[in-house]
Amino acid sequence: MNKHENLCDIIIFGGHGDLAFRKLMPALYHLCHDGYFHQDTRIITVTRADMELEEHLCLVETKLKEFLIIDKYDAEKFNIFKKKLHLVRVDLSDEEKYSSLADVLSQYPERDRVNYLSTSPSFFGSICKALSRYELILPSSRVVLEKPIGRDLKSSRAINIEVLQYFQESQIYRIDHYLGKDTVQNILALRFSNRIFMPLWDANNIDHIQITVAESVGVEGRWGYYDEYGAMRDMIQNHLMQLLCLIAMEPPCSLDADSVRDEKVKVLRSLRPMTPADIQQKTVRAQYTKGSSNGESVPGYREGEGVKNSTTETFAAIRVDIDNWRWNGVPFYIRSGKRMQKRNSEIVIQFKGVPHSIFANKGACISKNKLVISLQPRESIELKLMNKIPGLSEVMRLQQVELELNSSENISRKPEAYERLLLDVIHSNPTLFMRLDEVEAAWRWADSILEAWQEDIVPMKHYSAGNDGPSAAIELIASDGRSWNDE
Numbered sequence: 457m458n459k460h461e462n463l464c465d466i467i468i469f470g471g472h473g474d475l476a477f478r479k480l481m482p483a484l485y486h487l488c489h490d491g492y493f494h495q496d497t498r499i500i501t502v503t504r505a506d507m508e509l510e511e512h513l514c515l516v517e518t519k520l521k522e523f524l525i526i527d528k529y530d531a532e533k534f535n536i537f538k539k540k541l542h543l544v545r546v547d548l549s550d551e552e553k554y555s556s557l558a559d560v561l562s563q564y565p566e567r568d569r570v571n572y573l574s575t576s577p578s579f580f581g582s583i584c585k586a587l588s589r590y591e592l593i594l595p596s597s598r599v600v601l602e603k604p605i606g607r608d609l610k611s612s613r614a615i616n617i618e619v620l621q622y623f624q625e626s627q628i629y630r631i632d633h634y635l636g637k638d639t640v641q642n643i644l645a646l647r648f649s650n651r652i653f654m655p656l657w658d659a660n661n662i663d664h665i666q667i668t669v670a671e672s673v674g675v676e677g678r679w680g681y682y683d684e685y686g687a688m689r690d691m692i693q694n695h696l697m698q699l700l701c702l703i704a705m706e707p708p709c710s711l712d713a714d715s716v717r718d719e720k721v722k723v724l725r726s727l728r729p730m731t732p733a734d735i736q737q738k739t740v741r742a743q744y745t746k747g748s749s750n751g752e753s754v755p756g757y758r759e760g761e762g763v764k765n766s767t768t769e770t771f772a773a774i775r776v777d778i779d780n781w782r783w784n785g786v787p788f789y790i791r792s793g794k795r796m797q798k799r800n801s802e803i804v805i806q807f808k809g810v811p812h813s814i815f816a817n818k819g820a821c822i823s824k825n826k827l828v829i830s831l832q833p834r835e836s837i838e839l840k841l842m843n844k845i846p847g848l849s850e851v852m853r854l855q856q857v858e859l860e861l862n863s864s865e866n867i868s869r870k871p872e873a874y875e876r877l878l879l880d881v882i883h884s885n886p887t888l889f890m891r892l893d894e895v896e897a898a899w900r901w902a903d904s905i906l907e908a909w910q911e912d913i914v915p916m917k918h919y920s921a922g923n924d925g926p927s928a929a930i931e932l933i934a935s936d937g938r939s940w941n942d943e
């Protein structure tokens with residue numbers, strides 16, 4: 457790799473926020489250590505905090521020690537990394553006061569700039585406007601927008617329109633970190649580099665698909681943000697929809713950004729619109745009440761700071777139907793929740809049974825084939841098949857066995873999603889980022905559900921923290937004669 461191609465200034469707005477410390481700095485630290493940065497790369501934290509550089513470096517070091525996975529902090533590596541760190545004080549709410557940032561950036565006026573907006577979306581427009589006013593946007597500049605962009609189609613559109621006044625669509629990188637996860641990219645490899653799945657991947661052979669993203673954690677001190685968004689806006693509209701697109705899309709003609717995104721957007725446009733009656737029948741929203749997590753008792757959602765009468769859902773489950781030839785009659789059951797029993801994210805492709813069993817009358821039961829793509833906590837792909845139990849028994853007896861594909865076992869450290877995505881932005885590769893029409897199509901679908909929920913068409917259910925979610929989610933799938941993979 458030509459490292460000069462990587463030379464850029466990375467400017468993190470909201471650089472002292474939770475995401476910056478929890479995800480961005482650890483990812484940048486690893487990229488630096490693994491040699492992906494040009495030696496002159498600068499990482500410029502923009503913050504309103506009144507602090508000197510030395511204090512900032514101490515803070516970054518403390519946070520790295522806290523958030524680097526499996527004890528990867530190394531003082532020597534940090535000494536190299538910290539040379540790249542810079543600090544600029546800007547009050548983001550004052551568009552006229554970006555001169556300190558302009559001074560720092562103008563030291564290298566021609567250098568590529570990656571502007572990472574790790575702030576509330578309400579700042580996106582004003583930051584871009586200020587960058588333009590101070591002539592800090594070059595044709596090669598990129599801007600990274602964190603999700604969720606807006607709270608609905610209307611607000612998302614307003615934000616995008618504002619950003620598009622200053623950056624071209626090709627310069628905008630709308631991030632969804634699920635697309636940076638290795639196993640998620642592996643879905644493309646699995647589907648499009650193995651012929652065996654090609655003829656099986658449709659309504660003739662697949663009974664249904666399940667997508668679960670369950671978290672054992674709560675809202676982790678992000679009450680202010682979370683209470684405005686909830687599970688639907690925080691997880692379903694973006695992460696789960698992206699997973700659904702990768703599973704459901706047609707083969708793109710190449711891996712280039714637009715070919716992949718064209719196919720994803722077709723899926724989003726094929727999502728069956730839901731009437732209020734459908735929404736009543738096919739969606740579940742719920743909030744957790746007090747319970748226990750990892751052996752410790754935890755308060756309910758409404759007992760959190762400032763959310764006493766909140767009607768925000770911390771869990772959502774939805775039956776999604778896709779109206780196209782490939783998926784006609786194949787439901788996608790998706791669900792996501794906080795404070796669930798365990799962290800578990802997986803995609804289950806449930807195949808249909810064999811057309812006729814020659815074993816049934818002889819006491820052998822045949823489980824249907826299943827492909828389980830696990831994203832968290834373990835990353836693996838398992839194909840469940842039937843097999844004969846070895847032995848001489850008179851009646852042939854069968855058992856279900858797993859063919860397991862775990863490509864990460866021999867890798868000492870698997871890169872985090874943000875490493876992949878930051879590197880892609882540095883290389884100007886937008887394949888794993890969302891295009892404007894994708895974001896809008898996902899909001900259009902989500903809006904109809906959110907509006908019905910807002911009108912209380914679907915009652916809010918409850919589940920105790922540390923549980924598997926509300927019983928209504930079990931009934932949702934059971935009413936179709938199916939069950940979640942964990943039951």
Ligand code: BG6
Binds near residue numbers: 671690
């Ligand atoms: C973020 C959400 O996008 O994804 C969080 O805002 C959530 O609420 C997180 O906890 C989950 O990410 P991961 O990679 O831990 O599954």
